[in-house]
Amino acid sequence: MSTASLISVQEVSKTFGNFQALNTVSLEICQGERVVVCGPSGSGKSTLIRCINQLEHHETGKILIDGVEVKDGLKNQRQTLSRLGMVFQQFNLFPHLSVLDNLTLGPQRARKMEKAEAEALAMSYLERVDIPEQAGKFPRQLSGGQQQRVAIARSLCMEPDIMLFDEPTSALDPEMINEVLDVMVELAGSGMTMICVTHEMGFARKVADKMVFMDHGEIVESARPEKFFSNPDSSRCQDFLQKILRH
């Protein structure tokens, strides 16, 4: 087991009632690595990344972030978990706050920044996702693509070391998918460690260092993209790729 891993998932299992959502899953992710996770609906992709940032609590196995264990009930996890940013399929922006306030809330409350400093930080990330002119608007006034970019900026304002994406483009109209993927490609280029659950295989080919295929709560295939796309070991993965790449 390499100690250089930034994220280490060791034989993690998670059940909902008597449904096994994750079955002894192990995964090592290094600093700066970009991992793309795919697999059929219900295969446990969301559960995996939600266990990593403790939105779900795993029952057995270990999850280490930079060598520090995260687990339900352990004290002083906030510091460790604050190294993780998360982008959701449904954006989950705060509808009652302006775009700027969505971005400054975390820095002001959790990072104890002054208002002016937090606003400067927020504006710099809004520029980075290319919508500084929307700062004063409310989320509902923006398009889906713009909302998702705001959500990415909101996460980046916490200056995380690792970004988790859970199907960030699945709720978007097709014409807005690329504006969000462009931001993610740019982020990957900046050296951010990323775990992306997505079925955007063009994006995966462009940025992934490692491809992971999940099915029935297990990691069935984990390979470099060249190998993953040209000749995956498992037949389940081949079938899946055929289905999503057919068109």
Added chain:
Amino acid sequence: MTRLLAITGFILFLSGCSGNWGWYVVNPTTKNGLSNLGFLLDGLYYTVLISLCAILISVVIGLLIALPGLSSKRRFRGINRTYVELVRAVPILVLILWVYYGLPQLAGISISVFWAGVLALALSDSAFEAEIFRAGIQSIDKGQYEAAHSISLNYTDTMRYVILPQAIRRILPALGNQLVYMLKMSSLVSIIGLQELTRRANELVVTEYRPLEIYTILVLEYLFLILIVSAGVRWLEKRMQTDVRH
């Protein structure tokens, strides 16, 4: 506007009815009528004050009781259920009597009529406020908590900046209803002698013996108060809806 017409019509109807109307008793052009009218209207002060104090306190208690009701731990939810069921089971009038006559003996304190009234009304209403808050908070999407978690907000900040501002906008109409309810229930505090609208009307009826006119005025006083509150709540709702999606 239509409502105002209806009310005016109602009054005209009443005064047109046969029977011995004696409006002289509150005729502001006579010295006695003016002083009677003033005596009745002065009751507005305590009615409004006691209702506002009680609703403020009951909202705070209600929120504090609602929060454990949202916990995943059964023991905390039990605290919430017990409080709500117990308090809801006591009639307001009984609670007023108990707080004013019983509590001082039990706790060895003296309590003024006003604060006994505030306390009883607030306690009684707090069970309903707790249920309103619980429903309002539960209506907020789970994704909002997850987003707050993902930017490292702790429980207090999540509630204060993310969940409650949205929940309060949604429960505003229900909170407005509770205020209306409170204004009406405050009339029960007349029983322990607080000089609010109803008590004053009762006292005047005893000396003037014109119950029809005096209680008609009393009805109009409550009507007037409650129409103002309703209009205020609608105004607030409109203002808050301009910056939030529903």
